[in-house]
Amino acid sequence: MTAERKRNRGPSAGPENRRALIAAARVVFAEDGYRAPLSRIAKRAGVGQGSLYRHFPDRKSLALAVFDENLTELELVVADQARTLDDLLGRVIEQTVEHSALLEFAMLERDDREVGGMDERFRAIVDVAVQHEQATGRLAAGVTTADVTLSVSLIAALVSRSPADERRDLALRSWRLLQTGLGSR
The missing domain is CATH 1.10.357 (Tetracycline Repressor; domain 2)
Known part of the structure; x- marks a missing residue:
């Protein structure tokens, strides 16, 4: 079984990814508190952790x-x-x-x-x-x-x-x- 890779849409996905990360942060922080794992926010937003850190370094x-x-x-x-x-x-x-x-x-x-x-x-x-x-x-x-x-x-x-x-x-x-x-x- 091969893992399906997401297609990298490049810089054009930036604004959409940012919005998705903020929306995901709202939910994850509400569910798990401020110290919730950032990896969970990235996953919920449907982006990689690299994308999260490009938009939000911390x-x-x-x-x-x-x-x-x-x-x-x-x-x-x-x-x-x-x-x-x-x-x-x-x-x-x-x-x-x-x-x-x-x-x-x-x-x-x-x-x-x-x-x-x-x-x-x-x-x-x-x-x-x-x-x-x-x-x-x-x-x-x-x-x-x-x-x-x-x-x-x-x-x-x-x-x-x-x-x-x-x-x-x-x-x-x-x-x-x-x-x-x-x-x-």
Whole structure:
């Protein structure tokens, strides 16, 4: 029996492979945590480990790519003026529940400059939502971006330490409680 070799499609496969690797990382990190074998991510993406390392030289760069996509999604939410802080935080909660392993990464690498840049980008996204909500009267005037990001951090900490089947419910219950304190309507 001969093993069937995959045809090398060359550089033209690069963007597709990158997307497949990020999608696979989302699933594998969610299933096995941040320290999951990178070989498992490559296999799930249908690419060789060489391709994985060409796109992402280390685990951190792969996790940052997943975070980047998450933040891009959140930027699209706040760009839509019809969306509310609840819409944004609903999506943040979903991302937190789906990708709690990446919270482990963020904690392990919190002093890293690139991870810090993601944190700054998240605060900027929240700031847009807070300003919009205050302008429309749906958020108490004294609530700051720091208050909202602290609330998200509290929820993320709870979710990351909870059993997978309880995460969504705990996150939603926590957000409802925090809404009262933030004066969100």
